[in-house]
Amino acid sequence: DAKTTxxxxxxxxxxxxxxxxxxxxxxSGNEYVYWYRQIHSQGPQYIIHGLxxxxxxxxxxxxxxxxxxxxxxxxxxxxxxxxxxxxxxxRGTDSWGKLQFGAGTQVVVTP
Amino acid sequence: xxxxxxxxxxxxxxxxxxxxLSCSPIxxxxxVSWYQQTPGxxxxxxxxxxxxxxxNKGNFPGRFSGRQFSNSRSEMNVSTLELGDSALYxxxxxxxxxxYNEQFFGPGTRLTVL
Numbered sequence: 001d002a003k004t005t006x007x008x009x010x011x012x013x014x015x016x017x018x019x020x021x022x023x024x025x026x027x028s029g030n031e032y033v034y035w036y037r038q039i040h041s042q043g044p045q046y047i048i049h050g051l052x053x054x055x056x057x058x059x060x061x062x063x064x065x066x067x068x069x070x071x072x073x074x075x076x077x078x079x080x081x082x083x084x085x086x087x088x089x090x091r092g093t094d095s096w097g098k099l100q101f102g103a104g105t106q107v108v109v110t111p
Numbered sequence: 112x113x114x115x116x117x118x119x120x121x122x123x124x125x126x127x128x129x130x131x132l133s134c135s136p137i138x139x140x141x142x143v144s145w146y147q148q149t150p151g152x153x154x155x156x157x158x159x160x161x162x163x164x165x166x167n168k169g170n171f172p173g174r175f176s177g178r179q180f181s182n183s184r185s186e187m188n189v190s191t192l193e194l195g196d197s198a199l200y201x202x203x204x205x206x207x208x209x210x211y212n213e214q215f216f217g218p219g220t221r222l223t224v225l
Contacts, residue, residue, distance in 0.1 A: 030210075031210070032210050032211060034213070038154075041199070041219075042218060042219075043115075043201050043203075043216030043217050043218050043219050044154070044201070044203075044216045045216070046213045046214065046215055046216075049211075049213060051211075087154075091210040092210055093209075093210050095167075095210050096159055096161075096166045096167040096208055097142045097143075097144040097159030097160075097161065097166065097167055097203075097205065097208035097214070098144065098156045098159060098167050098169070099144070099146075099154075099156065099203075099214060100156070101146075101153055101154035101155075102153075103153065
């Protein structure tokens with residue numbers, strides 16, 4: 001699976017959009033981009049995933065660049081409950097149930 | 112639909128003992144993965160089971176083992192516990208474990224080894 005690079009931390013004001021970047025320059029054509037988040041001491045929570053097209057669900061939007069070398073997770077209206085560590089993960093076809101977690105981005109939403 | 116459940120939620124053991132953790136996946140999910148989370152190493156993949164077979168394995172010693180039952184429920188076992196095995200153990204389930212299947216995590220079992 002391709003390696004990902006994320007900023008270690010970022011702050012966001014409550015009510016504003018949070019844009020979380022992820023670099024995955026070695027991604028191959030059949031690898032998916034996943035986003036998870038983990039609130040302190042809880043199990044990671046699935047947010048969204050995509051292959052080539054941009055995706056949106058009730059939690060967030062995922063924007064993948066045309067060359068697929070980077071992506072951005074957008075939380076449209078951040079709340080205090082969005083404070084968490086956010087993980088960007090790339091999964092290949094031979095991952096068989098494995099998610100390769102990195103250090104993630106610690107997001108702090110402030111009032 | 113009920114989520115992934117793990118039992119027990121907290122466990123205290125002493126060095127040299129063994130421990131068994133249990134995971135019940137979301138109904139209909141056939142793939143179960145296990146992870147270990149420690150402050151020093153972060154979230155690390157232990158192994159994955161699908162249709163009662165271990166299909167993928169991380170880089171952990173043989174003291175860590177698991178199994179899956181015909182109803183997709185899974186257990187993991189750690190023998191000869193060491194202090195460094197103190198961690199949050201997480202279980203996740205997905206439909207088939209394929210790269211396009213999202214995984215859903217349980218709340219974890221917090222293991223403390225004294």
